Structures are given as C-alpha cells and as structure tokens.
Amino acid sequence: MPTNSEIAKIFNETADILEIQGAIIFRVRAYRNAARVIDNLPEKLSDIVARNPDELNSIKSIGKALHDKIIEFCQTGKIKEFDDLKSSLPPGLLDMLKIQSFGPKRVKLVYNKLGIDSVDKLEKAASEGKIRALPGMGEKSELKILKSIRDFRTLQTDRKLWAEAEQILDDYLNYLKKIDGIDKIEPAGSFRRRRETVGDLDILITCSGDTEKIIRHFAEYPEVLEILAQGETKSSVVLKDKIQVDLRVVKPESFGAAMQYFTGSKEHNVALRSLAKEKNMKLSEYGVFQNEKSIAGENEVNVYNSLGLDWIPPEIRENRGEIEMAKNHSLPKLISLENIKGDMHCHSTHSDGSATIPEMAAAAKKLGYEYLAITDHSKSLTVAHGLDEKRLLEEITEIDIFREQNPGIYILKGIEVDIMADGSLDLDDEVLSKLDFPIAAIHSRFGMNSDEMTERIIRAIKNPYIRCVAHPTGRLIGERVPYEIDIAKIIIAAKENNTAIEINASPHRLDMNENFTYKAREAGVPICINTDSHSPESFLTMRYGINVARRAWCTAENIVNAWSLEKLKKWLGQENKQENIEKQAEEQIQEELF
Numbered sequence: 001m002p003t004n005s006e007i008a009k010i011f012n013e014t015a016d017i018l019e020i021q022g023a024i025i026f027r028v029r030a031y032r033n034a035a036r037v038i039d040n041l042p043e044k045l046s047d048i049v050a051r052n053p054d055e056l057n058s059i060k061s062i063g064k065a066l067h068d069k070i071i072e073f074c075q076t077g078k079i080k081e082f083d084d085l086k087s088s089l090p091p092g093l094l095d096m097l098k099i100q101s102f103g104p105k106r107v108k109l110v111y112n113k114l115g116i117d118s119v120d121k122l123e124k125a126a127s128e129g130k131i132r133a134l135p136g137m138g139e140k141s142e143l144k145i146l147k148s149i150r151d152f153r154t155l156q157t158d159r160k161l162w163a164e165a166e167q168i169l170d171d172y173l174n175y176l177k178k179i180d181g182i183d184k185i186e187p188a189g190s191f192r193r194r195r196e197t198v199g200d201l202d203i204l205i206t207c208s209g210d211t212e213k214i215i216r217h218f219a220e221y222p223e224v225l226e227i228l229a230q231g232e233t234k235s236s237v238v239l240k241d242k243i244q245v246d247l248r249v250v251k252p253e254s255f256g257a258a259m260q261y262f263t264g265s266k267e268h269n270v271a272l273r274s275l276a277k278e279k280n281m282k283l284s285e286y287g288v289f290q291n292e293k294s295i296a297g298e299n300e301v302n303v304y305n306s307l308g309l310d311w312i313p314p315e316i317r318e319n320r321g322e323i324e325m326a327k328n329h330s331l332p333k334l335i336s337l338e339n340i341k342g343d344m345h346c347h348s349t350h351s352d353g354s355a356t357i358p359e360m361a362a363a364a365k366k367l368g369y370e371y372l373a374i375t376d377h378s379k380s381l382t383v384a385h386g387l388d389e390k391r392l393l394e395e396i397t398e399i400d401i402f403r404e405q406n407p408g409i410y411i412l413k414g415i416e417v418d419i420m421a422d423g424s425l426d427l428d429d430e431v432l433s434k435l436d437f438p439i440a441a442i443h444s445r446f447g448m449n450s451d452e453m454t455e456r457i458i459r460a461i462k463n464p465y466i467r468c469v470a471h472p473t474g475r476l477i478g479e480r481v482p483y484e485i486d487i488a489k490i491i492i493a494a495k496e497n498n499t500a501i502e503i504n505a506s507p508h509r510l511d512m513n514e515n516f517t518y519k520a521r522e523a524g525v526p527i528c529i530n531t532d533s534h535s536p537e538s539f540l541t542m543r544y545g546i547n548v549a550r551r552a553w554c555t556a557e558n559i560v561n562a563w564s565l566e567k568l569k570k571w572l573g574q575e576n577k578q579e580n581i582e583k584q585a586e587e588q589i590q591e592e593l594f
C-alpha cells in the first residue's frame with residue numbers, strides 16, 4: 001500500500017511538470033497544497049480509501065479531481081495522467097528541479113537554450129562557463145549552481161524519514177500479526193530510538209508457534225522486493241519501498257536482552273557492555289550473566305536494573321552521559337505528548353491555511369489543548385497571501401471577538417513575520433506590539449554566508465516583540481541543506497533576549513534538529529514544539545517534534561507549550577521584552593556594584 005509520502009511526492013512532481021509546461025498557477029498550486037496536506041496527514045490515505053473513499057471529502061485542500069487520483073493510485077498503484085505527464089519530459093529535468101535555486105523557469109530555460117536535461121550536464125555546463133550567457137544568469141549564478149549541485153549530492157541518502165518508516169512498519173506489522181503463534185512483536189533499532197531518519201527496520205518476535213512458518217510468512221509479504229537472507233531464526237528482506245527489514249525470532253527468556261541489544265545505539269551498547277565487565281558480569285543479546293548464570297533477560301527493565309541502572313528511555317541511548325545518570329537515579333523525565341497544552345505556530349485562511357480560525361481552534365480544543373497561537377504569514381510572502389498591517393489588524397479584531405464567544409480555548413494573537421535580508425522585520429513594531437506571540441522566520445535569500453545569516457537572525461531575535469524563531473535552519477531533510485548559521489551565537493542571543501526557538505514538528509523539517517535542541521536546552525533557552533499546521537489534521541504531527549525533544553533530553557519544563565496557560569501568560573506578560581531586558585541588566589549591575 002502506498003505511503004502518504006509517495007502520494008505527496010507524485011503530486012509535487014505533477015506540480016513541477018505542470019509548471020515547466022507553463023500550466024496556470026492555480027492548477028499547480030492545487031497539487032502543491034494537496035501534497036503538503038497529505039504529507040502532514042497522520043492517517044494513511046490508503047487506509048481511508050480502503051475503509052470508505054467518501055471520507056476523503058472531509059480532508060481540506062484536496063479537491064474532487066485529486067480524490068479520484070488518490071483512489072486510482074491506492075487501487076491500481078499508478079495514476080495514468082501522471083505517467084503520461086512524466087513521459088512527456090526527459091526524466092532528468094525533475095532531478096534538476098531538486099537543485100536549490102533552480103525552479104521550473106530556469107529548468108525550462110537551460111533545456112530550451114542549451115539542451116541540458118540532467119544534473120550531470122548542468123554541472124558540466126556551469127563549470128565550463130556556458131550558463132552565464134543565458135538571460136538573467138551570470139558568473140555568480142554558475143558558482144551558486146555548482147554549490148547547490150554539491151549540496152544536492154550530499155543530500156542523496158537511502159535513509160527514510162522516521163514518519164515514513166513508521167507507515168511502512170505499521171503495514172508490515174499488521175500483516176505479520178495475521179499469522180498465529182506470534183506472542184510478542186516489537187520494533188527495535190533506530191526506529192525505536194526515534195532517530196529523525198532510519199537506515200533499516202529491525203523487528204523482534206517471540207513465538208510459541210512454528211518458527212519456520214513465521215519466517216516464511218515474513219518473506220512472503222507481497223511488498224517484498226528481494227530476500228537477502230533467510231535462516232532458522234532470522235531473515236532480512238528489502239521492500240519495494242527500498243528499505244531493508246531485519247527480523248529476528250528470539251526466545252522469551254532473552255526478549256528483554258535482545259530488545260536492549262538491537263535497540264542500540266551501538267555506542268550505548270559498547271559502554272553498557274564494559275560496565276557489565278567492570279561488575280564481573282556479561283551482557284549479550286541473550287541476557288545478563290554472572291558466573292555463567294543468567295540473572296536477567298526476559299524483561300528489559302530488569303536487564304538495566306541488574307546492572308545497577310534505572311531503565312533508560314530508548315531515545316537517549318546514545319552514550320551521551322545517560323548511563324552515568326541512570327546509575328545516579330537522576331535521568332530526566334522526558335517530555336511526552338500528554339504534556340503538550342497547545343500549539344504555538346499555525347496558519348488560517350487569513351494567509352495560506354486551509355481552515356478558518358474557528359475551525360483550527362475547534363480542532364485544537366478537541367486535542368485537549370488549552371491554547372493555540374494563530375501565526376499567519378506576513379506581507380512579503382505574497383505566494384502565501386501574507387498579511388499587511390491592515391489585514392493583521394482585522395485578524396486581531398476577529399480573534400478578540402472569538403475569544404469572548406469561546407472561553408474553552410485561548411487563542412493567542414500571533415504572526416509568522418518574515419525576516420528581511422538585513423534582519424529587519426516585514427511589519428512595523430507598532431502592529432507587532434499588539435500581538436501576544438510574534439514569531440520570526442526566514443523564507444527568502446537562503447544563500448547568505450554564515451556571518452550575514454547569523455547577524456540577520458540575531459537582529460530579529462533582538463526585536464523587543466519577537467518571542468520565537470521558527471524553523472531556524474531552514475533545512476528540509478534529504479531535500480534542502482540548512483542555511484549556514486552559527487547556532488551557538490543564535491542560542492546565546494535567544495537566551496539573552498528571552499526568545500524561544502522552535503522545533504518545527506513537520507516530519508520533513510524537524511528544525512531545529514536534536515543536536516541544536518540539546519544545546520539550546522543546556523543553555524536554558526525556552527523551546528517551542530510547533531506543528532506549523534496549515535490544516536487541522538496537521539496538529540497531529542506534534543509527536544514527531546516530541547521525538548526530537550526527547551532525543552535532546554527535554555523535560556516538560558523546557559518546552560514552552562507544555563506550560564499551563566497561566567505560566568505561559570506570565571512569560572508572555574513581560575509584554576515589553578525590552579523593558580524586561582533592561583531591568584535584568586540593571587539588576588545585574590546593582591549586584592556587581594554592591
């Protein structure tokens with residue numbers, strides 16, 4: 001069954017082809033919007049279609065024509081119109097579109113003028129100085145193209161996004177469970193540790209039935225492309241989705257030890273094994289042994305306890321100090337989805353969202369949230385129908401009225417204001433001062449050098465009204481490299497200015513990433529986990545952001561939108577951030593003087 005990512009990819013590619021062909025912009029946008037919604041949809045479209053195709057009607061942003069295509073794809077594995085479109089163009093043109101700063105217009109230009117129809121040919125032409133002669137191009141654009149091609153090559157990997165791996169795994173587990181005799185079935189490896197991408201999937205099973213039959217059942221999965229290995233207790237296959245899956249059948253008395261071993265990480269395991277050695281014990285995938293006698297193995301908690309450790313959540317098993325803390329019983333209580341009390345970044349129909357403020361609010365309330373920040377785009381983002389001062393004031397008035405009539409959920413007035421190339425903001429301070437939660441973000445000029453880009457973001461952070469920086473590095477996993485920035489400096493500035501940094505929970509972004517989040521947390525920067533939803537369904541992507549926060553050791557204290565509304569209001573209530581910063585500085589001087 002197709003994953004949502006696959007369907008979204010087809011719609012995006014359709015939009016690309018249509019754009020190269022010069023189709024009207026509304027048609028192109030319909031495909032792009034649908035792709036974005038599908039990508040952030042928590043439930044698989046193929047499951048919805050299998051249950052009742054009419055349910056597609058309830059998904060915003062996907063029109064009837066696209067419903068038929070989704071159904072066609074789920075039922076036949078292809079979309080005829082897409083195949084026809086695709087065969088009308090040289091295949092390399094679509095790869096060329098993945099080169100940053102190389103949109104459909106430029107692809108068309110180099111194809112028509114120079115016959116360039118692949119990334120390799122583009123690279124050759126740029127390095128031979130043949131691009132500069134084209135209208136609108138120059139020597140500088142050639143250098144930019146060459147850098148973007150290098151970035152494109154480094155981004156090519158076989159790893160899958162965690163969210164995509166989850167859909168593939170869910171289907172496989174549902175299939176596996178259809179056979180009798182399986183007692184336990186659990187994923188291990190990097191998937192269980194919730195890394196942002198997954199190299200291969202690892203599944204562990206205990207069974208009371210016929211092992212051989214279960215292994216055969218595993219390999220007979222219709223989605224299997226190739227069987228790599230098949231033994232008595234293990235098998236490895238590659239699926240049509242181009243991901244390897246390893247299955248191991250283990251004895252019940254070893255299940256906990258095997259889960260521990262195959263969850264990894266390798267570095268964590270190596271450190272754990274040497275700890276066992278120090279204690280004159282032996283740790284393996286079969287159990288914990290003392291004088292050849294098994295003292296733990298069936299249950300993972302006991303495996304850790306027998307080594308004198310508290311059980312360690314899989315997300316932090318990376319040998320970054322977690323073993324020491326487990327020894328001292330001082331592991332952090334990691335943030336979980338249940339702790340989340342609101343979402344601080346989403347869009348409505350005022351800009352490019354597909355739902356109205358009341359619709360977004362109702363969806364957030366249904367999730368049990370206490371609050372929701374509406375943060376539409378600002379005016380320079382014209383493609384997103386961004387708000388100017390006047391339209392923002394209208395939105396503020398609408399929220400005021402909504403608040404009075406809907407005491408069940410508190411709507412925070414926000415904006416996702418564009419940071420201009422010089423670090424100034426796209427809206428004036430006067431209108432920003434009327435908001436509860438202005439967040440700043442970059443949507444243009446990604447190619448600046450590190451010093452300029454860092455300064456640009458820091459200037460926005462220093463604006464007294466800005467409370468958060470959204471998707472601070474701009475990366476799209478596997479698609480777009482992060483901008484060059486000095487994250488350490490940005491973290492210091494955020495701390496000094498009491499500005500939050502966002503973990504954007506979109507499975508394609510996860511921005512900031514876990515390493516930056518780790519540093520921000522250590523520095524005491526408030527962190528928001530935001531879905532950046534453009535439709536109500538996307539609120540459910542919060543859990544991907546939670547994965548990042550957990551891997552960065554965050555607790556509910558560290559996460560702004562895990563705070564109660566009261567605490568949040570208190571933090572926001574430092575209404576004039578500048579005044580507060582000055583007050584703090586004054587206090588510090590007083591302290592130093594006396």
Ligand code: DGT
Pocket residue numbers: 188189190191197198199200201202261262263264265266269270
């Ligand atoms: P991946 O698949 O690249 O995203 O990452 P993992 O962590 O899932 O790695 P994988 O599938 O190669 O192996 C699964 C786990 O098995 C790994 O996290 C730890 C354990 N493991 C694999 N090879 C070794 C090894 O050489 N030594 C130790 N101690 N553990 C290993």
Ligand code: CA
Pocket residue numbers: 189190191199200201202
């Ligand atoms: Ca793995």
Ligand code: CA
Pocket residue numbers: 189200201202246
């Ligand atoms: Ca593996």
